[in-house]
Amino acid sequence: MTESSKADSQANFKELINNIAGLIKTSQIHDPSNVAVAKTLSRFQTVANELMGSNGNLTLRLVGDFMFVNEERLRYSQDSTLNCDFMIQEMKKRDIGEITFLSPLSDRQVQLFVSAFIAASASPTPLETLSSSLAGSRISISRFKEPDEETPDSRKTARRSYFNAVSYTKGVMAKVKAGERINLRKAKRVVESLVDQVASEEHLLIGMTSIKNYDEYTYCHSVNVSILAIALGQRINLSRYTLEQLGIASLFHDIGKVEIPTEILNKPTSFNDQEWDIMRQHPLIGLKVILRLKKLDETTMKSAIVAFKHHKDYDGSGYPKTRTNLDHDLLSDIITIADRYDAMTASRVYARVPSSPDKALSMLLELAGTSVNPALIKVFVNMVGVYPQGSLVLMDTKELGLVFETHSDPDLLDRPRVVIVIDQNGRRIPLSKSFTVDLTEKDASGGFLRSIVRTIDPNMYGINLSEFLL
Ligand SMILES: [Fe+2]
Ligand SMILES: [Fe+2]
Known part of the structure; x- marks a missing residue:
């Protein structure tokens, strides 16, 4: 055509x-x-x-x-x-x-x-x-049939864990606001299920983080940060115990927002200086709220540190202002990245206009070493944004392709060159007839000809990667 x-x-x-x-x-x-x-x-x-x-x-x-x-x-x-x-x-x-x-x-x-x-x-x-x-x-x-890439069960379980975590966070914030004690044992259970899900269905869970519900922003945001942080922690081989601490600290990182007036939190337009001053108090309030918990153990102490430090930059700038630079700690470094990424891709707080995921990633890459931990951000970009060579990807045209080359331009991380291996009708294209397309190609009206919808397990299609890639 x-x-x-x-x-x-x-x-x-x-x-x-x-x-x-x-x-x-x-x-x-x-x-x-x-x-x-x-x-x-x-x-x-x-x-x-x-x-x-x-x-x-x-x-x-x-x-x-x-x-x-x-x-x-x-x-x-x-x-x-x-x-x-x-x-x-x-x-x-x-x-x-x-x-x-x-x-x-x-x-x-x-x-x-x-x-x-x-x-x-x-x-x-x-x-x-x-x-x-x-x-x-x-x-x-x-x-109607759900796309058959994932079994309906795994999608359902992922969705259930996600919304369980959202309603838990909502409940915790309401309790803290009312001055009630919160139940950390339940937080543990919620996070255990997120850790299990990230281990078995990382892409499904990361996919869920694209939920940026405006009304439930703070709750969804806390869960998104939790998933992204756990996934990043998993990629750098943290122990299960540490992943759970990471998940809990993420759920509580913005708990200090309970004492910020809702008119400011939900303000649709930009903050003025005075409003910013109030907003910038939430890390310190968070620290205090967490320290008021009855049971102070290692996890609550780490959560308190994360709540206090999550708006501090890697080079020590950011807020709250401290007289001396604070020591780096892995949990805060990870959560800072997950928090910024999720906030940048939602239309709240940092940017009134959300950035596309790939744009947010390239902005974060530019902040490597100044705002964010340079080693961790590379792992994060790989996890969220880049489709490594050999990934099997489903495109919006219903074709399946194998990624064989990525553009070095950070703006084009999600538009690699791919070999089409299965056509729109689900038919395998023989090696001799396979062809390469560049996902940066546009049509006459300026829209991309093809975009990646998600990655797919090549084993499901019995595709031999080396056959195509070598
Ligand atoms: Fe925050
Ligand atoms: Fe946050």
Whole structure:
């Protein structure tokens, strides 16, 4: 497909999605004779018939949270994102993974589909209800499946550990605020499960840290820092005992924020000098809060130190101001990196506009030796951002590729050159026909042709790396 025909089909896809979403929305409030309904219906029918593939089919398919039209991913753009999200939600609500329209598609067929689609939402088994309403029509549907790279169980467990940790943190902060004692035994259990999860499913857990819920920011942030710190600690072979200390200290690093007024914490615009002065008190407050815990053991002492030091730079600058430079300690050095990275990629505190993960990493790399521990940041960048040679990666085009060369420009760490080994339809490409693509390549509209979605275990596909890489 040429660049311009790709751009054309994207424009048609958007038109299709905007019209089908519009049709469902208007049909929910008006009857079929309504002018607005009839207009959207005829526009949808026209573009759907135009988009019928060579096999006489038009398919809308959900892959994870991406919408594909005839095997091509619909790219996000401002003028279709809302409608695309609407369709994804409505399909998921009804458990639908795929809708196929057969050519030619008449008005009546579309009408039948829309009314059955709307009616099905009230059914306890929407997929089955819709299927039977569509029996004998030119439209068929199939069930939604989670992407099969991870077993649903491991995803579920990862999600459960994550949200358990978030609700624990929320509870702890509320208790501290109310002047109640907190239960550290529970913190231990929460962190033990995070350590287990990071050990077995590091990428899933790191993936969870992209959750930056604005309302629950402080709680999610504490859990994100905990996961990133544990993962970094694991990469440098810390003992399980130390990983647990690291996890607990991370969960409590911002505990001092309980005494910062919520108006300041949740202020949507930049802080003034006075507000900054108040914000900068949270490390000292954190130290005091943790020292008030009844049971002072090694872990609570280390957590208190981390809470006090997590805004100090590697070279001793930062806050709170201290008369002499404090000694370095590994836990604080690790948590400082995890904390900054998570804060930079969320739209809070350090930056009102979040940086992309790769941008945040390259900014942190520039701070190596001044703000952050230079050895640890390299390990961290490798862990989060770089796809090392030989990684098998899934791209948003549904192709699988092997990373064989990374760009030295730190801004392009996530856009290596890859050999495509499995095509969009899941077929293996023989070695003799394999080809290389550069993920920095863009299309006519300036969007990247391919982007990495995540790494995948090559063993699952029986791929022999050396065969491709040597
Ligand atoms: Fe902080
Ligand atoms: Fe923080």
